[in-house]
Amino acid sequence: MYQYDQYDHQMLAERVAQFRDQTDRYLDNKLSDSEFLPLRLQNGLYIQRLAPMLRIAVPYGLLSSRQLRKLAFIARHYDKGYGHFTTRQNIQFNWPALEDVPDLLAHLAEVEMHAIQTSGNCIRNTTTDQFAGAAVDELEDSRPYCEIIRQWSTFHPEFAYLPRKFKIAVCGTAIDQAATQVHDIGVYLIKGPDKVTGFRILAGGGLGRTPVIGQEVFEFVEKQHLLTALEAILRVYNREGRRDNKYKARIKILVKETGVDAFKAKVMAEWQKIKDGAQTLTEDEIQRCKSFFTDPAYLERSDNPEQLSQQLKQDALFQSWHSRNVHPHKQTGYAIVSVAFKETGVAPGDVTDTQLDYLADLADEYSFGEVRISHRQNVVFADVEQEKLFDLWQQLKRHSLASKNLGLLTDMICCPGGDFCALANAKSIPIAESIQRAFDNFDELTEIGELNINISGCMNACGHHHVGNIGILGVDKKGAEFYQISLGGSSRNEASLGKILGPAFAQDEIPAVIKTLVGVYKTNRIDNESFLATFQRIGMEPFKEKIYANAD
Amino acid sequence: MPTLIKNGSLEHDRWTVLKEATGPEVLRAVPNKRFIVPLKFWKDYGQELSDYQGEIAIWLDSHENVSELGDALQTFPLIALNFPVFSDGRSYTNARELRENLHYSGEIRAIGDVLRDQLFYMSRCGFNAFALRHDQDVELCLQAFTDFSTGYQSSIAEPLPLFKRR
Missing domain, CATH: 3.30.413.10 (Sulfite Reductase Hemoprotein, domain 1)
Known part of the structure; x- marks a missing residue:
């Protein structure tokens, strides 16, 4: 990965000093709220419902094990022991105190990290x-x-x-x-x-x-x-x-x-x-x-080693994890592994300090000391020997990181929503959880197949609801939280924006609504057609009819 | 009168900004002065005022484009660019345009909501004079120009981007 030289280090140190001075002046009442606002935003600092939120840049999603350990340290010392992977490959912390932020930034600078331009009206993380x-x-x-x-x-x-x-x-x-x-x-x-x-x-x-x-x-x-x-x-x-x-x-x-x-x-x-x-x-x-992104020192290995085939045959759980979470690699004998951060009962994208440390250890052992964050709020080990996949899977299981729902209905994108965010109209994390609970049978999930649900707590669309195969948007209706559903969105090459299904639903109706939508899909699909493909073929009507049939 | 920083040090400001002016009689009433007039005023009466005994410069608001100045540009000893609020970033582009594409080498002055924390970026975009908002701490403002020792991009202050210098 990119290594800082003296110029990068110096400018980063100067930035930390600059923000320390700005924070001091703000706390000293020499900078007004409105003058401090863009300055703190350009250092990733929001004032949220409960506490400030600090968004740290992870340039193009790439993290070294050393950086992961620093983030674990920050989660422990400046937060309540966890962070949150965002939909723009960054990580954010919800509980740091404003006056601690300059120190926190100094810690980050030690590992060539920062919060520069992670917010505000400027060019954000690429x-x-x-x-x-x-x-x-x-x-x-x-x-x-x-x-x-x-x-x-x-x-x-x-x-x-x-x-x-x-x-x-x-x-x-x-x-x-x-x-x-x-x-x-x-x-x-x-x-x-x-x-x-x-x-x-x-x-x-x-x-x-x-x-x-x-x-x-x-x-x-x-x-x-x-x-x-x-x-x-x-x-x-x-x-x-x-x-x-x-x-x-x-x-x-x-x-x-x-x-x-x-x-x-x-x-x-x-x-x-x-x-x-x-x-x-x-x-x-x-x-x-x-020169900073050359291939790591790959070993000479062969594809589909005998040992792996045996393990896949012998262990059905490993086999189903492998079928969802392991992707082909350009290098013979290697694989890309996705780790889904979508455990039921945990906010999508949330990661604890222990897990961060653990990811660092696993990165060192299995993937040349690096991980990536995906915009779907998951973590990727990009360079794993196929021979070691079974070992890695066993290690992941120990820390509840072996979710095999990657790409499936319960692998949702979800913004922090009304539980944390001051902009939100409605909560989003409990919605994600209620859907995960309604679809707790893995066989059913695999049978449904590839289906993205994206949830945003407001129009700002941090949860990318417009491009979810099923999108859920929190709206405010006369002070009550409601949820508008859209269908048919996609962020892939043939990108498309979801269309609104109809009138919004109350929070407790959502799991049943998703069940019904999935039911319509399953009745209508041909062969292995995905939800998106079925929707594109049959259109909105059949879904609408089933959902609102009893409403009149 | 706002405090003026020019080329990194405090300077006595000899210019008066006319925020609005009804007609050329306003200037004629006070000969031998230095006025910074609005772009529209200059367009309307510039010709008429060519015999004015003092000096005339102009200021542009953030929504106005320096390309409107045409060939007259080089005749101005000073061009002021306004910041109606500090968070309106359009004048940064105007300043760069003046220096980089129109090769204007006179004074480019920031006026309006000019605050300590924007001075460094302004200076990199080609501003060399800053009429500070009245409440600004001058000492702190003078330090702003060394917030960073260098920058990544090609800028007026450092024409070569860092990748051509490192």
């Missing part, structure tokens, strides 16, 4: 595929480009006070696992003319109150122009994005209101001014960044 570098379907490892974008966007002086937050995702794989099309900017590594690898760049995607799929702004740019192309888009947005209405301030509204062709023309005009300028990438810089 995200990517959690299998990057190990995936079988990859054109090129996206992480070096994520790191290049991370450095460019960090402390960018021109874009610290944008109209609204700004999220960039990069995808280098054939199957898009990074929800790239619903980002403010989505970058795809592609082969261009003359078979040269470069980028296709979309802009104006996003979820939130007005969900939109991004539109193409650059059909193809060569690698060296990546940063100037991004800068041109940002400059048009900074200048012209709406600032009169918070809900219309994202770039998606600008692209929509301007029209994609006119928007593109503006971007091209800006780009012509800076293209080939100082920010143009050099081959040296690309190679330097690539």
